[in-house]
Amino acid sequence: MKLDFDAKELRVYEKEEIFKIHPLWIRERSTEKGEVDQNSFQRLYDPEKIKPDLQIKNAQLLADNKMHVEFSDNHSATYCLDKLITEITRSNVLPPKIYWDKNDAELKKFSFAYGANESRQLFEILKFYHQYGYVVVEDLPAKDGEVIKFAEKIGFIRETNFGKLFNVRSQKQPNDLAYTSIELESHTDNPYRKPVPSIQFLFCIENSCKGGDSTVVDGFKVAEDLKKENPQAFNILVNTLINYKFEDNDAILEKTGKIIKLSARGELKQIKYSNRLDFVFYDEPKVLEEFYAAKRVMHQMINSDKYILQFHLQPGNLLIMNNYRTLHGRRSYNTSEGSRWLQGLYIDHDSAESKYKLLSKEVE
């Protein structure tokens, strides 16, 4: 690593790259006493303290990949260069996402036992989950409420109008198609909520009916392929505003959004797809025709064998999915023989990410 500077710019040379750093940006990262609280590392001063014409007076490399910088306001600070470069390159401490279709998917189940060694087991579960957007855990006690006990090891439960947990069973007068025995095609859950639930847990207590296999699809892989194969359809799904809606006697829930949401940097951020809950806004016939054609392409892809990973959940199996990336569904089942009972709930992304980061410090 090499370093040089002038009054208005600090340059760090790392391998083939040059990172050009603004004086205000690096000044703001000082963790010296008086600048940030030494326990929480939260900033103690307000932005007016640092003048816009701040300059770099001196900068030098120290041992252990550290750097010392002196500023024109008489402040000087020591920085850890690895940490700065991680922040500049936005390298994530979460494991990188691995996109998959049916051909590269393996149904790996992770056994879990309460007690000693929980951290290592949870770490492996959350690592796979962050890479693939879903994970199956096995060997949990197939009991009512067990899913809450397990989920609370990872994060806080997001309660909804369906309760802290919801029972997925065939009912006589269901307020949702999930509570019937018909097939559910690939979908993401609850696109009508603000915010949309982040992570879905589906825990199997009974599953002896004929049928009722679970399905999962990597929505980001589908979106990536769609962009290559049919960029026009991809752009329409990125840009068309949809109203997602749920209504029963106790709740009217609506959210507007796009089927494929991109970040400001153009990365895939979220898939919201539920063919039973989406209503495109009123528009010109030509616009609508193009939208329906694009939606048909996506619908066909997410329900095709090329992308679907299908398996039968056994009692004590738990399926965890990133509801912003992974679509899920189930095959129809026959209630005349056997029984099928799943319990579901939602937690937020931040808690699962935080748990993974804490565990990686603990076990690695």
Ligand code: OGA
């Ligand atoms: C759901 C759902 C799938 C199943 O409840 O959201 O998609 O296997 N259920 O019953």
Ligand code: ZN
């Ligand atoms: Zn669902």
